[in-house]
Amino acid sequence: MAGGVVVNAGGGKDYPGKLTMFVLFACIVAATGGLIFGYDIGISGGVTSMNPFLMKFFPSVYHKEQEAERNQSNQYCKFDSQLLTMFTSSLYLAALVASFCAATVTRVAGRKWSMFGGGVTFLVGAALNGAAKDVVMLILGRVLLGIGVGFANQSVPVYLSEMAPARLRGMLNIGFQLMITIGILCANLINYGTAKIKGGWGWRVSLALAAVPAAIIAVGALFLPDTPNSLIARGYTDDAKRMLKRVRGTEDVEEEYNDLVAASEESKLVAHPWSNILQPRYRPQLVMAIAIPMFQQLTGINVIMFYAPVLFKTLGFADDASLMSAVITGLVNVFATFVSIVTVDRLGRRKLFLQGGTQMLACQIVVGSLIGAKFGFTGVAEIPKAYAAIVVLFICAYVAGFAWSWGPLGWLVPSEIFPLEIRSAGQSINVSVNMLCTFIIAQAFLPMLCRFKFILFFFFGAWVVVMTIFVALFLPETKNAPIEEMVLVWKAHWYWSRFIRDEDVHVGADLEMPSANGNGKVGAGKLGGMQ
Numbered sequence: 216m217a218g219g220v221v222v223n224a225g226g227g228k229d230y231p232g233k234l235t236m237f238v239l240f241a242c243i244v245a246a247t248g249g250l251i252f253g254y255d256i257g258i259s260g261g262v263t264s265m266n267p268f269l270m271k272f273f274p275s276v277y278h279k280e281q282e283a284e285r286n287q288s289n290q291y292c293k294f295d296s297q298l299l300t301m302f303t304s305s306l307y308l309a310a311l312v313a314s315f316c317a318a319t320v321t322r323v324a325g326r327k328w329s330m331f332g333g334g335v336t337f338l339v340g341a342a343l344n345g346a347a348k349d350v351v352m353l354i355l356g357r358v359l360l361g362i363g364v365g366f367a368n369q370s371v372p373v374y375l376s377e378m379a380p381a382r383l384r385g386m387l388n389i390g391f392q393l394m395i396t397i398g399i400l401c402a403n404l405i406n407y408g409t410a411k412i413k414g415g416w417g418w419r420v421s422l423a424l425a426a427v428p429a430a431i432i433a434v435g436a437l438f439l440p441d442t443p444n445s446l447i448a449r450g451y452t453d454d455a456k457r458m459l460k461r462v463r464g465t466e467d468v469e470e471e472y473n474d475l476v477a478a479s480e481e482s483k484l485v486a487h488p489w490s491n492i493l494q495p496r497y498r499p500q501l502v503m504a505i506a507i508p509m510f511q512q513l514t515g516i517n518v519i520m521f522y523a524p525v526l527f528k529t530l531g532f533a534d535d536a537s538l539m540s541a542v543i544t545g546l547v548n549v550f551a552t553f554v555s556i557v558t559v560d561r562l563g564r565r566k567l568f569l570q571g572g573t574q575m576l577a578c579q580i581v582v583g584s585l586i587g588a589k590f591g592f593t594g595v596a597e598i599p600k601a602y603a604a605i606v607v608l609f610i611c612a613y614v615a616g617f618a619w620s621w622g623p624l625g626w627l628v629p630s631e632i633f634p635l636e637i638r639s640a641g642q643s644i645n646v647s648v649n650m651l652c653t654f655i656i657a658q659a660f661l662p663m664l665c666r667f668k669f670i671l672f673f674f675f676g677a678w679v680v681v682m683t684i685f686v687a688l689f690l691p692e693t694k695n696a697p698i699e700e701m702v703l704v705w706k707a708h709w710y711w712s713r714f715i716r717d718e719d720v721h722v723g724a725d726l727e728m729p730s731a732n733g734n735g736k737v738g739a740g741k742l743g744g745m746q
Contacts, residue, residue: 234383235464237440242378244435246390248330248371250428251337252364253398257545258421259303261406267415272350273299298350304657305354309361310368311650317369318643325449326377327439329370334433337363338426345423360425361650367432368646372630373638377442378462381697385559385627392623393552398428400545407542443472444635444699447479471697478699482636492637492644496719499711500632503690504641508649510682511625512656514575515675516617540607547611551618563694564624565686571620572683576676578613582606583672592668621682625649631693632701 262268269277276299321329340359347353371391379387405424409417443462446455455475459468492501555567585606633641663671691708693701702720705711 233464234380235462237464238378238380238387238462241439241462242375242387242390244439245326245330245371245374245378246387246394247428247435248333248367248432249391249394250398250401250431251334251360251367251425253395253400254402254425254428255306255360255364255398256395257399257402257541258406258425259306261403261410261541262418262421263299263303265406265410265418268418269299270415272302272347272353300658300661302350302353302357304654305357306361306364307650307654307657309358310365311361311647311654313362313365314369314643314646314650317366317646318639320366321370321373321642322448322639325441325445326370326374327436327441329366330374330439331433331436333363333366333370334429334431334436335363336360336366338429338433341423341425341429344425345419347419347422356422363429365646365650368626368649369639369642372626373642374439374442376627376630376698377444380463382695383560384631384698385564385694386556388627388630389552389556389559389623391626392618393549393556396545396548396552396618396622400542400549401428403542403545407539444475444479447475448482448635452476474697474699478635482634488637488640492640495714496716497634497637497641498714499705499708500634500637500641501644503632504629504644505648506682506685507625507629508645509652510678510685511621511649512652513675513678513682514617514621515579515656515672515678516614516622543607544611544614547614548618548622551615552623554615555619555623558619559623559627560694563692564628565690565692567620568624568686568690569683571616572679572686574616575613575620576679576683578609578616579672579676579679581609582613583669583676585609586672587669590669628690628693631698634702635699 263273266277317329317333320332336359340356340361340363343352343356343359347356372388375388375391376384402421405421409420411417412420440458440462441451441454443455443459446452446458456468456472459472459475460466463471491497559567585602589602629645630642660671663674667674689708689710691704691711693704696704702715706715706720
């Protein structure tokens with residue numbers, strides 16, 4: 216083909232170019248947007264297990280906890296408070312709403328300014344939380360944090376997928392999830408340190424230090440280049456070509472540039488992406504934008520990460536020990552994410568999804584059984600240290616399974632499957648569903664723990680079975696396929712092909728259709744001959 220373009224094993228074009236230091240640095244800076252989300256996930260559970268924080272803002276929870284410890288009463292229910300869970304989950308409701316506004320900003324102004332806005336808003340929220348005098352001020356700060364998360368989570372994965380070469384898109388995009396896990400770990404370490412501060416004001420330090428990751432992404436966004444896709448969509452075609460040459464490290468970009476322009480021209484025909492996304496030809500992407508973030512939360516991971524200190528405290532760990540156990544799970548989360556970074560573009564998305572789901576299911580069955588065997592339905596028991604250590608071990612194995620499957624891939628796959636004309640709208644749906652499910656689960660977890668007790672782990676285990684079957688049947692392999700040619704992957708799938716007509720496919724007309732069964736082989740059918 217002209218310009219040195221070849222067909223890759225995924226059935227799409229393998230454009231000339233290499234991973235340049237310019238792209239690597241830009242992706243690392245953009246991925247730091249995950250720090251604010253991760254820091255908040257980690258900090259919330261630790262702060263809500265600190266007695267001085269509970270005494271000031273949630274005295275009823277503090278007194279219930281003390282009474283449970285004195286009387287050795289039901290451990291499952293001692294943190295059950297709708298006001299306490301509203302503190303944690305109000306952020307996710309705000310992020311849900313903000314993601315829709317972020318879609319417009321991302322499309323009109325570019326991805327970098329959406330990241331900048333998210334960082335600045337998160338910074339203001341951190342200041343409010345650190346200086347909070349009452350619950351109203353505390354929750355107002357959480358709402359601002361949520362707006363920041365909504366903007367960052369909407370723009371960062373799309374930015375990473377657009378900047379990365381197709382064959383390395385998985386690795387670079389997972390940088391976002393890596394930063395989330397680093398944020399969680401840093402928050403756990405900070406909670407462990409601030410809990411030891413005499414005078415009971417350590418929680419203020421934990422909450423206020425959220426300003427650090429916020430400042431990193433806000434300042435970093437100012438120095439980020441726009442993606443070629445975004446520049447073309449906003450009419451800066453000459454700038455886009457120069458940027459494409461720079462990010463690919465070669466002058467031979469004509470073929471990729473022409474494909475981007477063609478995708479942009481098609482996107483301009485779509486006046487209302489929010490209504491267009493409902494058309495049958497976008498059915499595969501819409502289903503994935505809803506199902507993947509919903510399933511990601513129904514793995515039960517945020518139950519562990521939000522409330523790890525509270526959960527370990529419930530299991531009978533002392534204050535320091537519960538926070539240290541959360542640090543351990545945070546470390547596992549970070550290191551296991553590196554497994555995904557190394558393997559995602561070699562093994563593909565499907566294999567990681569399927570292996571991770573199997574591992575998480577096994578661990579949830581074991582953890583639920585161990586907790587049930589000791590606490591039963593009464594919630595009253597003394598757990599020996601060795602027994603508790605086994606529980607932590609299997610929780611860590613569960614976290615590892617999530618960290619190289621549903622954790623990073625839950626952000627990667629939705630960000631790489633949308634055509635340009637509905638990309639901002641699609642990513643907003645992805646983020647909003649993620650935040651809605653996170654809100655519901657965060658709000659419902661402590662009451663569910665109180666009522667379902669150890670059965671809760673089996674509840675999430677059942678969902679892992681459902682999502683693993685869903686991936687096996689309905690998610691095609693997307694590795695190595697250029698982002699603007701992903702329609703070829705859906706067109707080759709046994710089920711989704713029925714929604715996509717031949718005339719809906721405007722790229723790769725001279726390429727063979729890719730196999731969608733995940734084996735990386737090129738299918739036999741030509742584009743025009745698919746039935």
